[in-house]
Amino acid sequence: MRIVEYTSQNCPLAVELALSFAGRLASDLGAKVTIAPGSRTERRAMSPSLEGVSTLSHFLDAGKISWSDEPSGEGGLAALLRGADVVLADGMAHRAFPDAGEAIWALVSMRSDAAGEHLDSEFTLSAACGLLDLIGDPERRPLRLGGRQLAYAGGLSAYMGFTAALCARKAGSRTGLVRVNLADVGVWLNWKSVAMSTWGARSASRLGHAAEWRTVRCSDGWTAVVYLEADWPILRDLIDDPRLRDPRFDDRSVRRANAALITGAIEDFFIGLSREQLRDLALEKRIPLGPVWSPAELEHDPQYVARDFLRRVQVGGVAVLRPSAPVIWNGQRFAAGAAS
Amino acid sequence: MKPLSGCRVLDLGIITAGAATSALLADFGAEVIKVESPTYRDPFRRWLSERPADADPSLSPFFRATNRNKLGLSLNLKHELGRNAFLRLVEKSDVVVENFRRGVLQKLGLDFETLRAANPNIILASISSQGETGPEAGYVSYGSTLEAVGGLAWTTGYEDGWPTLSGVDLNYPDQIVALFASSMIMTAWLGRDERDAGVHLDLSQRELTSYLSGEAFVAVGAGLAAGPEGNAQAPYVLQDCFLSADGAWVAVSVRNSDISRLGPLVSATEEHGLARALGEWMRTHAASRAVELLAAEGVAAAEALDGSAVLERRGEIWDQALQRSPEGALVKGFPVQFDDCPLAITREAPSNAADSEDVLQRVGGFTRAEIDVLLSAGVVEVAPAALSRVS
Numbered sequence: 001m002r003i004v005e006y007t008s009q010n011c012p013l014a015v016e017l018a019l020s021f022a023g024r025l026a027s028d029l030g031a032k033v034t035i036a037p038g039s040r041t042e043r044r045a046m047s048p049s050l051e052g053v054s055t056l057s058h059f060l061d062a063g064k065i066s067w068s069d070e071p072s073g074e075g076g077l078a079a080l081l082r083g084a085d086v087v088l089a090d091g092m093a094h095r096a097f098p099d100a101g102e103a104i105w106a107l108v109s110m111r112s113d114a115a116g117e118h119l120d121s122e123f124t125l126s127a128a129c130g131l132l133d134l135i136g137d138p139e140r141r142p143l144r145l146g147g148r149q150l151a152y153a154g155g156l157s158a159y160m161g162f163t164a165a166l167c168a169r170k171a172g173s174r175t176g177l178v179r180v181n182l183a184d185v186g187v188w189l190n191w192k193s194v195a196m197s198t199w200g201a202r203s204a205s206r207l208g209h210a211a212e213w214r215t216v217r218c219s220d221g222w223t224a225v226v227y228l229e230a231d232w233p234i235l236r237d238l239i240d241d242p243r244l245r246d247p248r249f250d251d252r253s254v255r256r257a258n259a260a261l262i263t264g265a266i267e268d269f270f271i272g273l274s275r276e277q278l279r280d281l282a283l284e285k286r287i288p289l290g291p292v293w294s295p296a297e298l299e300h301d302p303q304y305v306a307r308d309f310l311r312r313v314q315v316g317g318v319a320v321l322r323p324s325a326p327v328i329w330n331g332q333r334f335a336a337g338a339a340s
Numbered sequence: 341m342k343p344l345s346g347c348r349v350l351d352l353g354i355i356t357a358g359a360a361t362s363a364l365l366a367d368f369g370a371e372v373i374k375v376e377s378p379t380y381r382d383p384f385r386r387w388l389s390e391r392p393a394d395a396d397p398s399l400s401p402f403f404r405a406t407n408r409n410k411l412g413l414s415l416n417l418k419h420e421l422g423r424n425a426f427l428r429l430v431e432k433s434d435v436v437v438e439n440f441r442r443g444v445l446q447k448l449g450l451d452f453e454t455l456r457a458a459n460p461n462i463i464l465a466s467i468s469s470q471g472e473t474g475p476e477a478g479y480v481s482y483g484s485t486l487e488a489v490g491g492l493a494w495t496t497g498y499e500d501g502w503p504t505l506s507g508v509d510l511n512y513p514d515q516i517v518a519l520f521a522s523s524m525i526m527t528a529w530l531g532r533d534e535r536d537a538g539v540h541l542d543l544s545q546r547e548l549t550s551y552l553s554g555e556a557f558v559a560v561g562a563g564l565a566a567g568p569e570g571n572a573q574a575p576y577v578l579q580d581c582f583l584s585a586d587g588a589w590v591a592v593s594v595r596n597s598d599i600s601r602l603g604p605l606v607s608a609t610e611e612h613g614l615a616r617a618l619g620e621w622m623r624t625h626a627a628s629r630a631v632e633l634l635a636a637e638g639v640a641a642a643e644a645l646d647g648s649a650v651l652e653r654r655g656e657i658w659d660q661a662l663q664r665s666p667e668g669a670l671v672k673g674f675p676v677q678f679d680d681c682p683l684a685i686t687r688e689a690p691s692n693a694a695d696s697e698d699v700l701q702r703v704g705g706f707t708r709a710e711i712d713v714l715l716s717a718g719v720v721e722v723a724p725a726a727l728s729r730v731s
Contacts, residue, residue, distance in 0.1 A: 013575070024554075029527065046574040050562045054574075059554035111657035119635050123571065123579050124642035127591035128657060130650040132581065134510045136498070141581040142589050142644045143504060145512065146495025146569050147553045153675075156519040161676035163526040164368045168343035168681070170530060175343060176680030187650060187661035188675040189515045191405065195662060195670050196509075197648035199401045204509035205646055213484050215493060215503045222503050224488035226481075279476075288481045290488030292503045294567075296560040298491050298550065306474035309547050310557065321561025323554050326547035327524050328471065330540055 001031040004084040004103075005064070006077075008092035014122035014151045014182055016043060018108045019088040020060040021148075021155025022162070026086075027063040028325035028334050034065045034084075036077060051316045056148075058320055062313075086162045091117070094177075104169065106162040106178040108154055122182070126150050129186025130193055137208030153189055154182045210260045215292055216267035220274045224290030225266050231287045238285060241265040295321075308333050342369025342681055347529055348703070349435040350375055350426070351410065354382045356483075356511065357467050357545065358439030359406045360518035360672070365435070365525060366409035367674060367683045373433075373699050374410045374690060375426070377417060378721045381692060382407070404689045405671040412690025413699045414721035415714075417448045422719040426450065428704045430458040434532075435525055439467040442477050452540040462538040463528045467521050471544035481546070483511035490549030495556055497568035504568075516552065517545045519675065581644055582619045588627035589644040592618065592634060601637040665689075693721035 005023045007016050027033040046054040067080065081087055082101030087094075091109055110120050126132050126144055136143035161178035168175045187194055193204035208214075215222040227235050229252060236244045243265045248254045255262055270278060275291035282289040293301060299321055304310050307328070312319040325334045347370040351362035359374070359382065366372040376382055384403040416422040427450075430436065436455060438445055445451055445466070455462045466472055469481035479489075484505040487493040490513070493503040506512035521543050528539040550557065556566045571580045571591075578594040594602070599614065608617035622630055627643045634641035645653070654662070663673035663685045674683045700706040700720070714720040 025523075042575060048559050048564045048574075050558065050564070055555040055558040055562070055564065058558045112659050113657060116657065118638075119640060120642065121576065121579070121593035121640040123573065123576075123593050124591045124640045125657075127581070127589075127644040128642040128650070128653075130645050130647050131510070132589075132591060132644045133646045135496070135504060135506060140498065141571070141583070142591070143496065143498065144569075144571055144573075145506060146492055146497075147556060149492075149512070149516075149552060152552050153516055153519065156516065156523065157675040160364070160519055160523040160526070161678070163523055163530060164343035164676075165678070167347075167368070167526055167530050168341070171341060171343070171345060173341040173343075173345075174680055175678035177678070179677050179679065180675065181658070181660075183658040184661040184673075184677075185675045187658045188673065189512065190510060190647070190650070191515075191662060191672050192402070192511075193509050193647035194650045195401065195405055195647075195672075197646075197651055198670050207507070211505075211507050213505055213508050215488065215505060217502075222488075222493075224484055224493060224503075224505055226485045226488075226505075228482065231480075283476065283479055286478070286480045288485040290481065290485035290493075292488045292493050293491060294494045294560070295491040295550070295553065295556045296566070298557075299561065303470055303474040303476040303479075303546070304550075307471055307544070307547070309544075309550070312561070318562050321557045323547070323551045323557055326520070326544055326551045328473075328542035328544075329524075329528075330537075331542075 001026070001086070002084045003031050003033045003086045003088065004036055004080055005033065006036040006081065006087055006089045006093045008090055008096065010092060010118070011090040012110050012118060012120070013043065014125065014154070015090050015108045015110060017056070017060070017148050017151035018154035018158060018180070018182065019090070021152045022088055022106070022158040023064060024060050024062060025155070025159050025325060030334070032065065033063070034067055034080065035061065036067045036080060050318060050320065058315065059322070062322060085166070088158060104162050104165045104178065106158045106180065108158050109179070109181045111183040112181050122148065122150050125182055126186060129183060130190045131186055134190070134193060134204060134206050136206045138206055139208070142206065150182055150186050154180055154185045157185050207259070209263070212256055212259050214263055216263055216270055218270040218273055218275055218278055222292040223270055223275060223278050224292060225263055226288045226290055234285050234287050238281065239266055239269045241269065344368040344370035344526070344529070347371070347435065348433040349373065349437060350429055350433050352436065352438040352440065353467070354439060355384050356406065356514040357517045358437050359384065360515070361465065361467060361521040361525070362437045363406055363409060363672065364518055364522040368526070370435070372410040373413050373429070373695070373703070374407055375413050375415055376692065378414055378718060379416055379418070385692070399689060399691060401669070404665065404669050407689035408665050408671045408685050409687050410690060411695040411699060412693060413696045414693035415696070416719045417450065419717065419719045421714055421717055423449055425700070425704065425706070425714060425719070427454070427458040429699070430455050430462060432703050433459065433462070434529065435463045435465065437465045437467070437525070441480060442468055442472065456538045460538060461532060463525060463541065464538070465521055465525050465541045465543060467517060467543045467545065469545050471547065472542040483514035484508070486513040486546045486549045490546045491553050491556060492549050495553060495566060495569050499568055499570040501568060513545050513549045517543070517548055520548050578614050578618070580615065582622035584622050584627035584630055585624055586626045590622060590627050590630050591642050591644050593640040598637070598639045602639060605633060605637065691723060694723045696720055696722045
């Protein structure tokens, strides 16, 4: 499988990240992914960086081939594109090569109306999709999720789209251009709160400390309190706090209305326990508590170690920690992107 | 012809992660048969019954939204007759999707080796919170649990605050896994002629959550700090939400090169109170006017909308993510679209057991007498209309 990432000089950063993520996943799964000349100069220089290259680029470009390193590089960009099975591109790059052979083109854009393509950042698009409104405290400003979640979700969508197109081709049919826009991806992720507004349900918005699911303190950090109906009696009995014995709390709507009181009681119990102790309790009681681990701590997490999910890869003078593709295929783990 | 025409999927998925994965496969043209049991239905059927007027109480809005384009079969897999019937369907199918708690499929006597004995080329997608193996394989999780244990919550939050979750209304890891799991299933389907055996896909939602924070692992692995990020993010010198005169929050991303263009609106530099100046300016403008003025200067800005406002603006920046079903219900749409064979919602989500007879006869090759045996044993349910035809 030959895949080319091809972005125009004016490609929005979020689009470039989406395309790169799709390429990274394909590379992890064994595709030969070539990066054609484009706009990623800015991204490579962004902070934080490691040996002069951004951590974003260390992650996204792992295992890929730079066009300048291609043996056929002198054959020209058009030849590279015509020889590809899939081209991951933005709209402007596609317009520069509208007839690039048999390759399937997967195009990522910011929004459905191309006219506003450059009026958004990933952050402002997340705001317009309702994603920010759900996160944080109601009395404070809305928050984004950590990292580059909307762009990477767009990358997953692009991978999904071009794989479907390859399936169609194998069956003797064609899909035409594969199109992903990040605004639709954002609303697709946020479908519950958008659709709920038409169902006469309560309006979903960030609830902060009054949220049913939230993080609370424990002795060495934080733990996520997450539970559904069947988990409540187990959690209540584990906490064994008179405040939670109120029979009215058997009704979820009453618990929702008193979420701050309930999580307060839970926190009073958790503050005497470490995250490791809470993990053991979650396993023993089969309840979905979530100790909040940092990425650094996860390198030595027993589950990740047992499944060989994170690997150290030597890049220059530094051993970089790199996640593998999150799938085990017939018992085999794909290697995390080869050294870039 | 759609991309997955000819592919048949037995969907044991429930709630979001598994059911949404199969829904995407259905959108791409697979024949997806949602398999429930007379003794255990998808809990989503009863999730939030906001609309008492719904004609069918087994079709909650959440269930309708997630299971459109599928057929419905009700078959008790805990019963030997039901298990055997399921394996007959496996013989005629290509994919099985499941997101039960780990161990349930084995207890049902339907592990991968058993499925492969019935169909050597079967693709089994096992979607779980922690994966099939490892000391925490039995860890029970819902979406936001995985944000905590996967490292995402660590980087989400106010700079001075606690790790923060996407919460019950977004439940981000449960949404995102459908994109990934359906992608892996299609990758396996694509390569079916290049191998001589089935595929077991062990898909860990926790690992996916971490993979989607890949650069944070690179950073900490190299000794660079990571923690709650707030809204700031490179390459923007300022990125945050500001409260407008009419009480709305406006998200703004400012590049270094934007600062000079902000001059007519805000008199400040990055070093000298840009955030404070922009905040003060925002408090004197209505959100829509502020966005308009910032956009005119080439600065990215948008109001932080709630769900109903996002829906009102359908057609402005998005148009595919939610669709109307044939009966007019608002259901999940598509994160991707094709120019030459557009994805479409062509079928309502199935009422309980809506297609049991059709599936057993057409797919499994069951005779009328065999179906009657299953019915009398209580192993299969059929739709009320179909039941009236049974003598």
